[in-house]
Amino acid sequence: MPRNGNGGGESAPEPPRSSSNTRLRTRxxxxxxxxxxxxxxxxxxxxxxxxxxxxxxxxxxxxxxxxxxxxxxxxxxxxxxxxxxxxxxxxxxxxxxxxxxxxxxxxxxxxxxxxxxxxxxxxxxxxxxxxxxxxxxxxxxxxxxxxxxxxxxxCIGWIKRSRQQKEMTRDQAVKDLEELERRREELEQLLLAERV
Structure with a gap:
């Protein structure tokens, strides 16, 4: 029974995770x-x-x-x-x-x-x-x-290149975060399968 409580507790943080994704994906x-x-x-x-x-x-x-x-x-x-x-x-x-x-x-x-x-x-x-x-x-x-x-x-060109670099860095960070979350979900599924 405590395992199921932990499993339910582990899935509860998912809504904040999705809100962090929307926060990273700005206009x-x-x-x-x-x-x-x-x-x-x-x-x-x-x-x-x-x-x-x-x-x-x-x-x-x-x-x-x-x-x-x-x-x-x-x-x-x-x-x-x-x-x-x-x-x-x-x-x-x-x-x-x-x-x-x-x-x-x-x-x-x-x-x-x-x-x-x-x-x-x-x-x-x-x-x-x-x-x-x-x-x-x-x-x-x-x-x-x-x-x-x-x-x-x-110097608008310099400002544009600077902002473009920031946008590319931010996009890469979002992709890396999504990959980490996907990998974490896979590991959680494997952990749950081992417990059963």
Whole structure:
């Protein structure tokens, strides 16, 4: 009979354990959510620049007389692709291009791509839809680049990396705690099976 009382006493602390789990799983950091959304907008802007530059390069090569503009557009596509890859913060890329870890450097690269996308626009008016798409893409990426530069100057990137590290540490601690609780329950079941 005392064993059953102990068994019942051991299962009583389970509700506080689940409340500690909910206490550890707090809401996501608002700054990190905003940064993820902004990275998405920047990536979409860079992808739009890639599309515009590809279309402009094809048009330039078809004309035959604008070969230099076509080559320029190909370089713009490559650099804009690099902007998209930089937004993923892929560790391999960040390892070799440390300047992209800093938001001011990343913003300057985006501004450069926006200027390249805007260069050599068609002033004759024969491709109004392409020029409109080009203006939208370059001004969106220019705005993203300016936000990155000013945020970098204000050290927002450093704050974001610090909070991101804390979030990863907290998530790992929650996973470790869940694993320990699961293992403890398994050991309790084995102990109860041995008692019977």
């Amino acid at each position: 996501p950091d608002a700054l990190l959510v905003v940064c993820r959304g902004f990275k998405l907008v920047t990536s979409i802007s860079a992808l739009l620049c890639i599309a515009v530059n590809i279309l402009s390069a094809i048009r330039s090569f078809k004309k035959g007389s604008d070969v230099f503009d076509g080559i320029f557009r190909c370089y713009a596509v490559l650099i804009a692709f690099f902007v998209v890859v930089a937004e993923t913060e892929w560790e391999f890329v960040m390892k070799f291009w440390k300047v992209l870890e800093y938001w001011a450097g990343r913003g300057m690269l985006q501004i450069f791509v926006a200027v390249m996308t805007r260069a050599f626009s068609d002033d004759s008016g024969s491709q109004k839809d392409l020029v409109l798409l080009q203006n939208i893409a370059c001004y969106m990426l220019l705005a993203c680049g300016l936000v990155y530069v000013f945020s970098g100057i204000l």
